[in-house]
Amino acid sequence: MDAIAGCSANLTGFLNPHRKSQQFGHQSCLTRRNPLLMPICCSAGSPSSPSHAYDVVIIGAGIIGLTIARQFLLETRLSVAVVDKGVPCSGATGAGQGYIWMTHKTPGSETWELSMRSHKLWEELAEQVKADGLIPSQVMGWRRTGSLLVGQTPEEIDTLQMRVNLLSQAGLKAEYLSSNELRLKEPALAVGDGSSAAFLCDDSQLDAHRTVAYIEKVNRRFAAEGRYAEFYYNPVASFVRSGTTGDIVGVQTSENTLYSNRAVVVAAGCWSGCLMRELFRNSDVELDIPVKPRKGHLLVVENFSAFKLNHGSMEAGYVDHRAMNMGDESLLISMTATMNAVGNLILGSSRQFSGFGVEEDETIIDYIWNRAGKFFPALNEMNLESLRRSRKVRVGLRPYMPDGKPVIGPVPGAPNVFLATGHEGGGLSMALGTAELVTDIVLGNPSLVDCSPFAVEGRCWSRF
Numbered sequence: 001m002d003a004i005a006g007c008s009a010n011l012t013g014f015l016n017p018h019r020k021s022q023q024f025g026h027q028s029c030l031t032r033r034n035p036l037l038m039p040i041c042c043s044a045g046s047p048s049s050p051s052h053a054y055d056v057v058i059i060g061a062g063i064i065g066l067t068i069a070r071q072f073l074l075e076t077r078l079s080v081a082v083v084d085k086g087v088p089c090s091g092a093t094g095a096g097q098g099y100i101w102m103t104h105k106t107p108g109s110e111t112w113e114l115s116m117r118s119h120k121l122w123e124e125l126a127e128q129v130k131a132d133g134l135i136p137s138q139v140m141g142w143r144r145t146g147s148l149l150v151g152q153t154p155e156e157i158d159t160l161q162m163r164v165n166l167l168s169q170a171g172l173k174a175e176y177l178s179s180n181e182l183r184l185k186e187p188a189l190a191v192g193d194g195s196s197a198a199f200l201c202d203d204s205q206l207d208a209h210r211t212v213a214y215i216e217k218v219n220r221r222f223a224a225e226g227r228y229a230e231f232y233y234n235p236v237a238s239f240v241r242s243g244t245t246g247d248i249v250g251v252q253t254s255e256n257t258l259y260s261n262r263a264v265v266v267a268a269g270c271w272s273g274c275l276m277r278e279l280f281r282n283s284d285v286e287l288d289i290p291v292k293p294r295k296g297h298l299l300v301v302e303n304f305s306a307f308k309l310n311h312g313s314m315e316a317g318y319v320d321h322r323a324m325n326m327g328d329e330s331l332l333i334s335m336t337a338t339m340n341a342v343g344n345l346i347l348g349s350s351r352q353f354s355g356f357g358v359e360e361d362e363t364i365i366d367y368i369w370n371r372a373g374k375f376f377p378a379l380n381e382m383n384l385e386s387l388r389r390s391r392k393v394r395v396g397l398r399p400y401m402p403d404g405k406p407v408i409g410p411v412p413g414a415p416n417v418f419l420a421t422g423h424e425g426g427g428l429s430m431a432l433g434t435a436e437l438v439t440d441i442v443l444g445n446p447s448l449v450d451c452s453p454f455a456v457e458g459r460c461w462s463r464f
C-alpha cells in the first residue's frame with residue numbers, strides 16, 4: 001500500500017530519484033504527425049521538461065480515470081493521456097471489494113439512474129469479454145453471485161420488505177427471503193429466526209485489480225496509433241496556461257508538460273479537493289470541493305476452505321453505515337462478505353475519517369473479523385492470529401462527498417476543466433456510467449443519465 005501521508009505530500013512523496021517514472025505509449029508532441037495531436041501554441045509549460053499533446057488529459061488512474069480514458073478511446077477519435085502520481089490501484093480502487101450491487105441502492109435516489117446505467121454497462125462489458133473469446137471470471141474476476149442484504153432487527157426487516165417492493169417496481173428481480181429461505185440460500189450464514197434478507201439474483205462482483213489490468217490492456221491497444229499514453233509516477237503540480245488568453249491548455253507534472261486540446265479531467269479521488277486548490281492557486285478561480293478521504297480496511301483470507309459462500313452478503317445497516325458504531329463517531333464497521341473467483345474470503349469493512357494516512361490498524365481488523373463472526377459463526381471457531389500467513393489487509397481512502405453524490409461536470413470559470421470524483425464506496429459500481437457521462441458532457445452530447453444532480457455548481461464553493 002502506498003503510504004501517501006497527505007495531500008500536501010503529492011509532489012514530494014513521488015519525486016524519489018530512485019523511482020523510475022513509468023510511461024507507456026507516449027511520443028513527444030513535436031514528433032507527432034497525427035493532426036489530432038498537434039501541439040498548441042502556449043507559453044507556460046516548463047522549458048526543461050518534455051512536452052506531449054493530447055485531446056484529453058486525465059488526472060488519476062483509478063477506476064474512474066481509466067474507464068473515462070477507455071470511453072473516449074472506444075467511442076471517439078480523440079487521443080487520451082492518463083497521468084498519475086503513482087500507479088493504478090494505488091488509490092481507493094486497489095482496496096475495493098468489488099461488489100457491483102443494486103441491493104443497497106435506493107430507487108428514486110439521486111444516484112439511482114447513474115448506478116442502474118453503470119450496472120447495465122458492466123453486464124455488457126462482461127458479455128463483450130465473453131464474445132471476444134475470453135473468460136470474464138479470469139479476466140475481470142467477474143462472478144454473478146447475486147447479493148443478499150441481511151436484516152436482523154424488526155426495523156431492518158420492515159425496511160427490507162419495502163426495499164424489495166421498490167427494487168421490484170424499478171424492474172429488478174428482487175426477492176424477500178424469510179429466515180428459513182435465507183438458510184437454504186446461504187447455509188454458512190447463521191442468523192436468528194427473526195432475520196430475513198433482500199436478494200437480487202442478478203447482482204455481480206468483480207476483482208478491482210484484474211479489471212483495472214484488463215481496462216489498461218484495452219486502452220493500450222490505442223497506443224500504437226498514437227491515441228493513448230500513460231504517465232505514471234508523474235504527480236500533477238500545476239496547470240499550463242496559454243500565454244495569450246490565460247486559458248488552461250494542459251498540466252505540468254513532475255517530469256512532463258502535457259497539453260490538452262479539448263479537456264483536462266480531474267479524477268484524482270480523495271485528493272481532488274486539495275489538488276484543485278493547488279492548481280488554481282494564484283488564479284482568479286477559487287474552488288472548494290468538499291471531497292475528503294474516508295479510510296476503509298478490508299480483510300482478505302486466501303484459499304479459505306472452512307465454508308463456501310454462494311452469494312455476496314451485506315448487513316442491512318450498511319445502507320446508512322450505522323451498523324456498528326465503535327463508540328467513536330468517526331469509526332463505523334459494517335459486515336460485507338464476498339468470495340472471489342479464486343476462493344479468497346473477503347470481509348469488510350470500516351469507515352473512518354482520519355486524514356490521508358493509509359497505515360493498517362490491527363484493532364479495526366479485529367472489529368471486522370468479530371462483526372463477520374456475528375453472521376458466519378464458523379469464524380468464531382477460528383483464530384484470526386492463526387490465519388496470519390494467509391491473510392492480507394487492504395486499506396484505501398474512499399472519496400467522500402458530504403451530500404453522498406459524486407461530483408461530475410465542468411468546473412465553473414475554467415473552460416475545458418472537468419471533475420469526476422466523490423463516489424465514496426460506490427466508485428467501482430458507478431465507474432462505467434460515470435465514464436459515459438463525462439464523455440457526453442465533454443463532447444456536448446445529450447446524456448442518457450441526468451447530469452444535474454452531480455454538477456459542481458451549487459455543491460462546491462466557487463468564485464471566479
Ligand SMILES: Cc1cc2nc3c(=O)[nH]c(=O)nc-3n(C[C@H](O)[C@H](O)[C@H](O)COP(=O)(O)OP(=O)(O)OC[C@H]3O[C@@H](n4cnc5c(N)ncnc54)[C@H](O)[C@@H]3O)c2cc1C
Pocket residue numbers: 010059060061062063064065083084085086087088089090091092093094095096097098099100234235236237267268269270271272275295296297298348349350394395396397398399420421422423424425426427428429430
Ligand atoms: C475498503 C474499500 C472497499 C470498497 N469496496 C467497493 C465495492 O465493493 N464496490 C464499489 O463500487 N466501490 C467500492 N469501494 C469504493 C471504490 O474503491 C472507490 O469509490 C473508487 O475506487 C474511487 O475511484 P477513483 O478513481 O475516484 O479514486 P482512486 O482509486 O483513489 O484514484 C485516484 C488516483 O488519483 C491519483 N492522484 C491523486 N493526486 C494526483 C496528482 N496530483 N497527480 C496525479 N495523480 C494523482 C492517485 O494516485 C490515484 O491513483 C471501496 C473502497 C474501499 C476503501
